[in-house]
Amino acid sequence: MTEKLSDAALDALFRTARTFNSYTDEPVPEAELHAIWELMKWGPTSANQLPARLVWCVSDEAKAKLAACVSDANKPKILAAPVTVIVGMDINFHEHLPELFPHTDAKAWFDGNTELREVSAMRNSTLQGAYFILAARALGLDTGPMSGFDNGAVDKAFFADQPGVRSNFISTLGHGDPASLHPRLPRPAFEKFNTIA
Known part of the structure; x- marks a missing residue:
């Protein structure tokens, strides 16, 4: 069984971590980008899809x-x-399942079913995006995830040579500037949005 994380670690990941709109001038070396991936890739997804x-x-x-x-x-x-x-x-993530999920023919679940692939790609890439945020925080970096962009324009500019790949969301990354923070927005108590059935 995994031991409970320290309060300091929980603060860094959740309670005191913030979304940043501006950053200090401290650079983010490429090695740290690799380090983020090396953590986030282990987060669970459906059938290890990794889209x-x-x-x-x-x-x-x-x-x-x-x-x-x-x-x-x-x-x-x-x-x-x-x-x-x-x-x-990647809407065609299923092409990689023989390598990523080799103990059964998971690729066959998605062959010829674009609608299922689109739903699965959205769900699991969003999960991976959340793991990206947590991995960055765990490594001492800050993020600023956002919508507010033209998906079609982003796809044309960055994924034109990758058929089947579409944008989900974007996020800035760096060492957040504390001076730019607004007061923390509220979060509801358990009872407001949860039901124990």
């Missing part, structure tokens, strides 16, 4: 290309962040 496809926008050119696809409010966040990550999803 997420990540684009790490680190160059000024890549960030400018992405900023052209987002709302006006999000443009400066992307341009100023050390890194912005596009969390995409």
Whole structure:
């Protein structure tokens, strides 16, 4: 059985962790991007599908290309962040299941069923995106996940050469600037949104 994490670890992952809109000038080395992936890839998904496809926008050119696809409010966040990550999803993830889920013919579950693949890709790439956030926090980094962009434009700009890959959401990444934080928004008590049946 896994031991309970310390309060400090729980704070870092959940209770005191925040979503950042601006960052310090401290860079994020490429090795840390690899380290995030090496943690997040272990998060559970349905039948080990792993449909997420990540684009790490680190160059000024890549960030400018992405900023052209987002709302006006999000443009400066992307341009100023050390890194912005596009969390995409591969609708043809099932082609990799013989390697990723080898003990049964899981690929056959999805062959010829685009609708099921789309639902599964959305669900499981979103899970992987959440693991990305937790892995970044665990490694001392901060994130700023966001919607507010044109999926079609992002897909054309970044996934045109990858048939079946579509954007899910995007997130900035870096060392958050505490001076930019607003007061913490409320979270409800258990009783408000939970039912024990």
